[in-house]
Structure formats: structure tokens, C-alpha cells
Amino acid sequence: MMTIPKKLLLSPLFQQGGYTLLRNWLPPDFVAALVAEAREQKALARSVNISKSDSELVRGGSPARKFLNAPGGEVQRSLYENRTAMQAIASLTQLPIAPTGSGGTFSYYCRPGDYLTIHRDIVACDVAVITCLEEEGIASSGGKLCVYPTRVRESLPQVRRNPTQGAVPLRLAPGETVVLFGGLVPHCTLPVTVGQNRVVSLLCYRAIVE
Numbered sequence: 658m659m660t661i662p663k664k665l666l667l668s669p670l671f672q673q674g675g676y677t678l679l680r681n682w683l684p685p686d687f688v689a690a691l692v693a694e695a696r697e698q699k700a701l702a703r704s705v706n707i708s709k710s711d712s713e714l715v716r717g718g719s720p721a722r723k724f725l726n727a728p729g730g731e732v733q734r735s736l737y738e739n740r741t742a743m744q745a746i747a748s749l750t751q752l753p754i755a756p757t758g759s760g761g762t763f764s765y766y767c768r769p770g771d772y773l774t775i776h777r778d779i780v781a782c783d784v785a786v787i788t789c790l791e792e793e794g795i796a797s798s799g800g801k802l803c804v805y806p807t808r809v810r811e812s813l814p815q816v817r818r819n820p821t822q823g824a825v826p827l828r829l830a831p832g833e834t835v836v837l838f839g840g841l842v843p844h845c846t847l848p849v850t851v852g853q854n855r856v857v858s859l860l861c862y863r864a865i866v867e
């Protein structure tokens with residue numbers, strides 16, 4: 658059984674499942690600039706390919722995954738460090754947040770079978786801000802972000818053993834953002850299918866709960 662800090666229990670975002678979908682949070686011209694940056698940064702992308710999760714029970718560790726990963730650039734950083742954006746996120750969580758300092762990344766699920774298994778984010782990353790930049794060639798549930806809001810107290814192996822129970826699959830359209838207590842709510846990206854291309858911007862913030 659996982660212990661959840663009291664301040665998190667009281668957070669409105671936690672009480673509504675630990676995630677929320679923001680449809681018009683970012684202006685279209687900013688999204689377009691972020692899409693362009695993600696395309697440029699793909700030249701720097703590294704392939705991550707881990708076929709078996711490690712034995713981590715709670716958060717972080719090394720979940721099984723396969724995708725391309727690239728560092729963000731100036732456009733993404735301007736969002737990451739934007740005070741108004743941080744205030745908007747903090748108003749959802751009702752907790753002070755701070756950048757983890759390591760900057761953001763872009764993830765590219767662009768080859769058949771690219772995925773990220775059920776996990777919780779690393780200790781520094783309490784609040785994940787995931788913005789969909791490209792979502793093409795959709796087939797069935799491939800590439801969906803799947804969250805498990807009712808299973809926050811279970812260990813990762815427990816959730817992985819029964820991955821359909823409590824799963825809430827989300828399909829983000831380009832420009833849409835999910836704010837997620839990623840260090841608390843188990844989540845995954847379902848494998849993309851042939852011809853699918855899903856690109857996301859990922860920002861991580863620390864939530865100050867003490």
C-alpha cells in the first residue's frame with residue numbers, strides 16, 4: 658500500500674483523478690513553433706529500447722519502453738520556465754511547483770510498436786505536463802496515453818499484472834495538454850501501430866508538499 662502525502666490528498670487535481678486534459682491551453686502559434694522545434698530536435702534523438710522492466714515497485718526505475726527521445730530547445734524551454742504557465746499548473750494542483758532544472762524533452766513514438774509500459778515518473782517529476790504535437794495514422798488504441806487514477810495505491814507490478822483494470826485511455830489531439838501527477842498515478846503509452854506517428858513534449862515539475 659502506497660503512502661500519499663496529505664497535501665497531495667487535498668489537491669483538487671488529485672481529487673479528480675490526478676490528471677486533467679487542457680484543450681486550448683497553448684495558443685496555436687506557440688504549438689506550431691513547438692512542433693517545428695520537435696521536428697528539428699529529432700535529428701538529435703536517441704533510441705531508447707528496454708525490453709524488460711526492472712524490479713522497481715513505486716516510481717522511476719527503468720520501465721520497459723521503446724521510442725526516440727530528444728532534448729527540448731529554446732521554444733520548449735520558454736514554456737517550461739514561463740511564470741504564467743507555472744501559475745496555471747499550480748492553480749490546478751493547488752501546490753507550489755518548480756522546474757526540476759533538467760529541462761524538457763520530446764518523445765517520438767514513430768516506429769511500429771514504440772511504447773512505454775506502465776510506470777510512475779522519477780522522484781523529481783511529480784507533475785508531468787504532456788503536450789501532443791503530432792498524432793497521425795491513428796489505428797485502434799495505438800499511441801493512447803493510458804492513466805490509472807483508481808490504482809494510485811498499488812505497486813507497479815500489481816498494476817502491470819492486470820493492465821486493463823481501471824485503465825483510462827486518452828487520445829490527445831495535437832495542441833492538447835495533459836497535466837498529470839505522474840509520480841503518483843500509474844500511466845503508460847500504448848504501442849503505436851504501423852504508419853502511426855505520435856510526438857509529445859514532456860515537461861516535469863517538482864511539487865512542493867512539505
Ligand SMILES: [Fe+2]
Nearest residue numbers: 777778839844
Ligand atoms: Fe511518465
